[in-house]
Amino acid sequence: xxxxxxxxxxxxxxxxxxxxxxxxxxxxxxxxxxxxxxxxxxxxxxxxxxxxxxxxxxxxxxxxxxxxxxxxxxxxxxxxxxxxxxxxxxxxxxxxxxxxxxxxxxxxxxxxxxxxxxxxxx
Amino acid sequence: xxxxxxxxxxxxxxxxxxxxxxxxxxxxxxxxxxxxxxxxxxxxxxxxxxxxxxxxxxxxxxxxxxxxxxxxxxxxxxxxxxxxxxxxxxxxxxxxxxxxxxxxxxxxxxxxxxxxxxxxxxxxxxxxxxxxxxxxxxxxxxxxxxxxxxxxxxxxxxxxxxxxxxxxxxxxxxxxxxxxxxxxxxxxxxxxxxxxxxxxxxxxxxxxxxxxxxxxxxxxxxxxxxxxxxxxxxxxxxxxxxxxxxxxxxxxxxxxxxxxxxxxxxxxxxxxxxxxxxxxxxxxxxxxxxxxxxxxxxxxxxxxxxxxxxxxxxxxxxxxxxxxxxxxxxxxxxxxxxxxxxxxxxxxxxxxxxxxxxxxxxxxxxxxxxxxxxxxxxxxxxxxxxxxxxxxxxxxxxxxxxxxxxxxxxxxxxxxxxxxxxxxxxxxxxxxxxxxxxxxxxxxxxxxxxxxxxxxxxxxxxxxxxxxxxxxxxxxxxxxxxxxxxxxxxxxxxxxxxxxxxxxxxxxxxxxxxxxxxxxxxxxxxxxxxxxxxxxxxxxxxxxxxxxxxxxxxxxxxxxxxxxxxxxxxxxxxxxxxxxxxxxxxxxxxxxxxxxxxxxxxxxxxxxxxxxxxxxxxxxxxxxxxxxxxxxxxxxxxxxxxxxxxxxxxxxxxxxxxxxx
Ligand SMILES: [Cu+2]
Numbered sequence: 180x181x182x183x184x185x186x187x188x189x190x191x192x193x194x195x196x197x198x199x200x201x202x203x204x205x206x207x208x209x210x211x212x213x214x215x216x217x218x219x220x221x222x223x224x225x226x227x228x229x230x231x232x233x234x235x236x237x238x239x240x241x242x243x244x245x246x247x248x249x250x251x252x253x254x255x256x257x258x259x260x261x262x263x264x265x266x267x268x269x270x271x272x273x274x275x276x277x278x279x280x281x282x283x284x285x286x287x288x289x290x291x292x293x294x295x296x297x298x299x300x301x
Numbered sequence: 302x303x304x305x306x307x308x309x310x311x312x313x314x315x316x317x318x319x320x321x322x323x324x325x326x327x328x329x330x331x332x333x334x335x336x337x338x339x340x341x342x343x344x345x346x347x348x349x350x351x352x353x354x355x356x357x358x359x360x361x362x363x364x365x366x367x368x369x370x371x372x373x374x375x376x377x378x379x380x381x382x383x384x385x386x387x388x389x390x391x392x393x394x395x396x397x398x399x400x401x402x403x404x405x406x407x408x409x410x411x412x413x414x415x416x417x418x419x420x421x422x423x424x425x426x427x428x429x430x431x432x433x434x435x436x437x438x439x440x441x442x443x444x445x446x447x448x449x450x451x452x453x454x455x456x457x458x459x460x461x462x463x464x465x466x467x468x469x470x471x472x473x474x475x476x477x478x479x480x481x482x483x484x485x486x487x488x489x490x491x492x493x494x495x496x497x498x499x500x501x502x503x504x505x506x507x508x509x510x511x512x513x514x515x516x517x518x519x520x521x522x523x524x525x526x527x528x529x530x531x532x533x534x535x536x537x538x539x540x541x542x543x544x545x546x547x548x549x550x551x552x553x554x555x556x557x558x559x560x561x562x563x564x565x566x567x568x569x570x571x572x573x574x575x576x577x578x579x580x581x582x583x584x585x586x587x588x589x590x591x592x593x594x595x596x597x598x599x600x601x602x603x604x605x606x607x608x609x610x611x612x613x614x615x616x617x618x619x620x621x622x623x624x625x626x627x628x629x630x631x632x633x634x635x636x637x638x639x640x641x642x643x644x645x646x647x648x649x650x651x652x653x654x655x656x657x658x659x660x661x662x663x664x665x666x667x668x669x670x671x672x673x674x675x676x677x678x679x680x681x682x683x684x685x686x687x688x689x690x691x692x693x694x695x696x697x698x699x700x701x702x703x704x705x706x707x708x709x710x711x712x713x714x715x716x717x718x719x720x721x722x723x724x725x726x727x728x729x730x731x732x733x734x735x736x737x738x739x740x741x742x743x744x745x746x747x748x749x750x751x752x753x754x755x756x757x758x759x760x761x762x763x764x765x766x767x768x769x770x771x772x773x774x775x776x777x778x779x780x781x782x783x784x785x786x787x788x789x790x791x792x793x794x795x796x797x798x799x800x801x802x803x804x805x806x807x808x809x810x811x812x813x814x815x816x817x818x819x820x821x822x823x824x825x826x827x828x829x830x831x832x833x834x835x836x837x838x839x840x841x842x843x844x845x846x847x848x849x850x851x852x853x854x855x856x857x858x859x860x861x862x863x864x865x866x867x868x869x870x871x872x873x874x875x876x877x878x879x880x881x882x883x884x885x886x887x888x889x890x891x892x893x894x895x896x897x898x899x900x901x902x903x904x905x906x907x908x909x910x911x912x913x914x915x916x917x918x919x920x921x922x923x924x925x926x927x928x929x930x931x932x933x934x935x936x937x938x939x940x941x942x943x944x945x946x947x948x949x950x951x952x953x954x955x956x957x958x959x960x961x962x
Binding site for chain 1: 377383400401820823825830893
């Protein structure tokens with residue numbers, strides 16, 4: 180028994196003890212793509228995240244150069260697509276638009292970020 | 302750490318401690334006290350009154366679990382909503398409780414707490430049922446504890462791996478609860494034994510200690526095994542262990558655990574023996590109690606670390622700052638040496654273990670034998686390991702925050718031309734105009750050797766210079782631009798290497814094409830996104846447009862798609878998707894000027910105007926054809942066969958450097 184105990188003590192030094200894994204929801208990709216330039220005005224922005232989201236605390240806004248909201252304020256996590264966030268857009272003239280998001284993943288951690296896209300044609 | 306975070310750490314620590322204590326009380330009652338006491342007479346049983354003492358601990362733990370749980374939930378709600386903790390609205394808490402996954406978990410936990418309260422009342426009132434109630438309460442408290450595995454634990458890995466990892470977490474918590482949580486009840490029992498103070502009490506103390514130590518050994522075994530399983534999920538992550546706050550805390554946790562084990566070992570080896578030794582038994586009892594309390598105190602320290610770990614991002618999302626001036630790179634060794642040194646390292650560990658076992662067990666002959674074994678193992682392992690030692694820098698294990706894509710490469714190309722080409726040459730071969738005047742020839746940045754270095758090493762050199770000859774650019778280039786230039790020299794070297802890839806699919810180390818965005822039929826897509834569906838044939842061409850080839854492939858479009866192959870053709874940008882007359886060419890995608898320039902690195906001047914690259918799912922170039930010379934283009938049926946070969950190459954682990962946002 181003594182030996183077993185001593186062996187365990189040595190083994191312990193090799194063991195890493197249960198780190199609770201941590202997972203944020205990061206932006207995986209988006210449509211329109213991050214930093215892209217699209218020929219025709221999109222009617223919605225869709226964001227795909229690396230983790231399932233909490234709809235109650237996940238938001239996204241789209242603004243134009245002047246900082247005016249150009250989205251329809253109807254951000255939603257589509258049913259059956261728990262890692263997606265979508266928002267409808269007004270009719271966009273050509274120009275540069277900023278997408279800002281703040282999301283909470285189901286493991287309660289929040290992340291935020293922003294990116295821009297260009298609309299080339301009206 | 303902000304105030305909310307500090308609050309969460311304290312709440313988590315107390316909550317873990319409360320749940321561990323609850324589990325331990327009932328584990329002690331069911332597995333130790335209930336059994337040893339029933340075997341003895343009623344008088345002693347009353348004198349111990351362990352259930353009265355235990356139920357005080359249980360009530361206190363339950364109350365603490367409730368309060369700390371509520372505090373924790375409030376802090377989580379504040380973090381989720383972004384409201385400051387002090388100004389948290391009750392409606393926010395309501396939303397968290399009813400609409401989020403974590404809220405549902407907490408409602409379940411609240412129900413468990415209420416049921417445990419009911420058990421505690423029944424436990425006291427109905428002595429006849431106390432054994433049954435004890436087991437029910439043990440089950441409930443264990444549930445309350447193990448469901449913490451989900452707190453702050455995302456779907457980190459899914460599928461079978463996720464299940465194994467989760468099972469290890471559950472067992473880990475349960476074993477911690479049974480062992481750590483039962484220490485205080487054990488100490489209480491020793492107090493009672495001392496208070497009664499007769500020979501019968503010593504007998505009970507002896508029986509209880511035996512049982513408890515059997516449970517402790519089992520729990521420690523489970524803690525180790527589950528800890529090791531978790532280690533396996535971290536393999537290859539030594540830098541994260543040594544170089545991030547998360548890893549360092551984990552090491553501290555292990556150190557505390559080892560300290561607890563040492564105290565436990567003294568209990569087991571010395572004091573348990575004393576209990577059998579008649580007169581000296583009385584000295585052992587207060588020591589056993591003292592040691593159990595010391596272990597509990599260290600255990601509380603472990604829980605405080607657990608509380609802290611939950612709010613720290615683990616290694617993955619913080620760059621590890623490597624603390625040592627060297628690292629051991631087994632890949633630098635030939636296979637034979639690698640195996641030999643692995644075997645010897647295992648031998649060294651085994652002998653070292655034996656040395657400790659021998660010292661603990663006071664076996665002189667074993668000590669001698671294991672030292673004799675240790676010496677040749679170390680002697681033979683040292684030379685190959687010395688060869689595997691490479692210099693390392695604080696940034697050695699940094700991942701690039703800018704991804705290997707066209708925007709970084711385009712920006713990097715400009716930086717290279719301005720800052721590096723004087724020495725390394727416009728073509729990267731180390732023959733720039735300033736090269737002749739240098740004491741050391743600038744490195745040829747087009748050699749495969751470039752890929753032998755970690756990007757973190759390149760980052761350090763570009764920031765701090767090399768050997769006093771190459772200057773450091775820390776003050777001149779922003780960190781982001783240093784990464785951009787690294788992505789450029791890697792793309793440039795990959796492009797040079799690509800030129801020696803032949804028309805047969807090879808498993809040799811293959812250069813990787815950079816990621817890029819393109820537009821097809823008005824929609825946006827990227828190469829990396831497309832590669833998720835399978836291999837890609839990337840066609841790079843210049844004017845005149847290889848009309849005939851594109852139409853030949855288009856005619857076979859069904860067959861190629863059925864074979865899992867996607868074709869992407871990139872030409873000079875001005876062509877876009879509608880060349881002369883608006884007749885759309887098949888497969889041709891629109892790209893920005895940056896992308897066109899970056900991709901040009903993967904063509905050669907003598908390719909007859911067209912290069913075709915077969916990319917596996919990592920974007921590695923597995924085969925290459927050009928429109929000129931002997932390596933002319935492959936017919937569609939060959940492409941399909943090659944695509945199937947290329948599809949067999951495993952997808953490399955995801956690279957977290959590529960996250961957007
Ligand atoms: Cu080198």
